[in-house]
Amino acid sequence: MHEIEQRKEDLEEYGVVLDYLPTGKSFSVRSEPIAQILGEARFTLLEAVPKVSEIKVGERIYIGKGERDKISLIKSRLTYQSLTEGAKNELPNVITIIIKNNEKRFIDFFNNASPINIRMHSLELLPGIGKKHLTSILDAREEKPFESFEDMINRVQLLQDPIKLLTERILVELKGETRFYILTRPPAQPHTRPY
Numbered sequence: 001m002h003e004i005e006q007r008k009e010d011l012e013e014y015g016v017v018l019d020y021l022p023t024g025k026s027f028s029v030r031s032e033p034i035a036q037i038l039g040e041a042r043f044t045l046l047e048a049v050p051k052v053s054e055i056k057v058g059e060r061i062y063i064g065k066g067e068r069d070k071i072s073l074i075k076s077r078l079t080y081q082s083l084t085e086g087a088k089n090e091l092p093n094v095i096t097i098i099i100k101n102n103e104k105r106f107i108d109f110f111n112n113a114s115p116i117n118i119r120m121h122s123l124e125l126l127p128g129i130g131k132k133h134l135t136s137i138l139d140a141r142e143e144k145p146f147e148s149f150e151d152m153i154n155r156v157q158l159l160q161d162p163i164k165l166l167t168e169r170i171l172v173e174l175k176g177e178t179r180f181y182i183l184t185r186p187p188a189q190p191h192t193r194p195y
Contacts, residue, residue: 012039013064015046016094018087020055025084035071036078036087037063038094040102043170043184045078057090058097079187080175091174095167103149106166109183110137110152111145122182126165127172133159 015037024034035055037046048063051072055061061070083091099106113122123129123137133156140146140155149162166183173184 011065012041012044012046013062014041014060015039015044015063016098017055017057017059017061018045018090018094019084020050020057021084022053034075036083037061038091038098039063040098043095043098043174045080045083045174045187047075047078049073049075057086058094092167092171095170096163099163099166106162107146107148107152109166110162111141113182116180122180125169125178125180125182127168128160128165 017035018038019036021034021036024032033050033053035048035050037048038044039046040060046063049072050070051068052070055070062068063071063074080088110123115121116125121134121138123134124131129137136156136159137152140152146152146155152162153159170183172178173181174187176187
């Protein structure tokens with residue numbers, strides 16, 4: 001895939017507000033409103049300047065390249081460490097909501113996940129999935145692809161809640177605590193200047 005095509009694919013269309021700072025960050029030189037947002041497609045952490053003052057935490061908003069009604073400017077990508085405490089607290093809830101609202105996409109992940117190398121399968125990167133669960137998942141999806149999270153829980157014995165497993169994995173990836181990024185974009189590099 002060409003680099004330009006890859007960049008277009010990585011752009012987020014919609015996001016969910018993790019935190020809204022009406023006067024910006026306390027250490028910021030300029031006092032402008034800031035919204036910290038989690039992209040829905042690739043779980044990209046973003047900082048944006050809102051157009052309007054009635055943005056609410058947990059609100060789903062358009063952040064794509066077209067005409068935006070609530071966001072004026074996407075300032076930058078963020079690292080997990082640069083999120084406010086409020087955004088960090090909201091993050092697991094927002095990830096869970098995104099997963100539930102996009103169940104088919106994540107069921108497709110379980111149905112199509114493949115090995116990373118000869119020793120490890122990408123499903124083993126999910127917390128709580130060891131060799132036994134991996135074998136059970138692969139055998140069950142070989143019989144018939146999973147249709148929903150409920151179907152998966154019913155067919156794979158002793159499997160923890162798949163939504164919880166996905167949420168935990170996405171948090172690990174957003175924190176940059178892994179070599180492999182299977183559900184998110186690799187984290188942004190920390191900024192050299194604070195904004």
